[in-house]
Amino acid sequence: MPAPLERHAAPAGLRFAARLRLRAAILAGDAAALGSRLAGKGSGASIRGQVMTRIDPLAFRKLVKGRRIAAVSGTNGKTTSTHLLAAAVRAGVRDADRVVTNADGANLHYGIASALAKAPAADLAVLETDERVVKDLITHGAPEVLVFLNFSRDQLDRHHEIKALAQAWREALGDAGTSGPVIVANADDPLVVWASGTAHEVVWVAAETLWSADSALCPACGTVLTRTGGAGADASHWDCPGCDLTEPEAPWRVVGGRIVDPAGTAWDPELRVPGRFNVNNAACALAAAAVWGVPVETALRGMRTVEAPAGRFATATFGTTTARLILAKNPAGWAEALPLLETDPVVLAIDSVAADGKDVSWLWDVEYEQLAGRRVIATGPRAHDLAVRLTYAGVEHTVVPEPGEALAGHTAPVDVIATYTPFQKLLKMAGLR
Amino acid sequence: MSAPVEIVLVYQSLLGIYGDRGNAAVLVKRLQWRGIEAALRIVEPGQEVPATGSVYLLGGGEDAAQVSAVSALKADGNLFRALDRGAVLFAVCAGYQICGRTFTIGERDEVIDGLGLLDVTTRRGPERAVGEILTRWARPDGSQSLITGFENHGGFTTVGPDAAPLATVEVGVGNGDGSEGAVQDNVIGTYPHGPVLARNPDLADHLLERALGHGLDPLPLPELDTLRAQRFAHVRGRR
């Protein structure tokens, strides 16, 4: 049953000494964040959290207590989905200041603590949560709603951790029992379905997904999964012949770019963020908002105000060049991003520091062949790896290692897809963060 | 007109999670660029492995995928028949491990019988090997070629008397004892991804020449020379 968004009587009280220490930690964190901003080192969200946690190691736990929390996790689409859900919730309450969210995408303990510290009076928190922080958030924050978007391979050099993470989620949900969150989860993703298997209540969403290459085997028993219908097709369905894990029936569905709610009404989302994967993200956000009692129409009204969440899909200017910036962090992200490209040439920026994944073998899991006939400008520290990949894919290209140069002097708009690090650098270069 | 040379990518969805499918794309293109007709065959679990391939490829994957692949390949049998008639098998990482006599999976190091195509055994190493790797490969003609790639494996491999190491490690871990990979008859196993044949054209052409039974014309690719020079400098600079 949807719980209406009434204000809790009072945030759960902390003892005086605990409150005092948290207060000191927040003041020190504010000072550090200000210093970081003045030094031009970004928003300071992470440094604020670090300093706070040094002074009060329990800051994260104290700050998540006493709020009503909706959290969003998964490999791809967390930031955009969090923005969509926060906008939906804001539309559903009279006073938008009641809602706090970590809008900048800082989604580890520090980033979450930092966002919460800045809004002590907000009683509703919509939190983007890194996959590695989900367990702690369930244990200490008692979220009411938790959205699991997908669980695809992120960085190749970290892949062996994914199943262990899903196992950790299972344990945390099992331990939380009926006081645990209502899960809103993507029924298309076998690992998400398995990870959600210990939750007391799950609202399934059937998305339209282009990527299924990461889930050949049953996460429960190791049997090869069977799939009917084509990948991404509305009719596609997966099942494990070895155990009872199977694609659940979903009350929320995405069909042909429209979102069908449990009553059977099809909604045209009319989002300002592009791409079919964002319709999937919106469907999950709508289902989560509904758990908090926000009607679809109201939620959509809020979601339609979301334009460039944390710079994703932002239009930026570099000298005379107008560029649209698209982030793709892994093969699943690239599969969804490449069809969005509208310009000729396009700029693709590749790096391989820790945040991008140190192993760029994934370039060969992306179907760059679909760019044939278009000119690609390969840029970033690993531009030559991309160049070799494009040569084998038969795609015309040039290599301009420096992103600033790659973006200079275009007379028509260019679309840019970048991995995490060059994406952040481009936002900064354009003055967007 | 002879039939196209078949490059067979075996169980891509099980053993292909580290971009190793690129090895197949590279082999096909290097044949086609030389005017040799080539076809890529992708075989998924549940489908019969074609017996007519010239080069068979296995890639990296997780523990459960290794077990599934071994039992499916043994039940199918066509890979063994193809190797008997002279086809080449090139196996990377988890694919390399399953070609051996035994390997281990899981936290409790359960010992699993491999395909027995390489005289190697794999056991869990002291720590996971993750990072760029550079090795020296002694080619059959006596010359040396550098192999660059990215390794990511928990198993360390011991090469027995019936096989020989493929290369010597300059930077990285490889088999764990200073050697890297293994060769036995027409089976080659190695740890690096990259994918390794994309970064190492000499190795790619060696596989093709061995499978075809004749030499191939050189194929200059300046971009690839630049990439190799970058990777050598990077990995040596970090030592």
Ligand SMILES: [Zn+2]
């Ligand atoms: Zn199963």
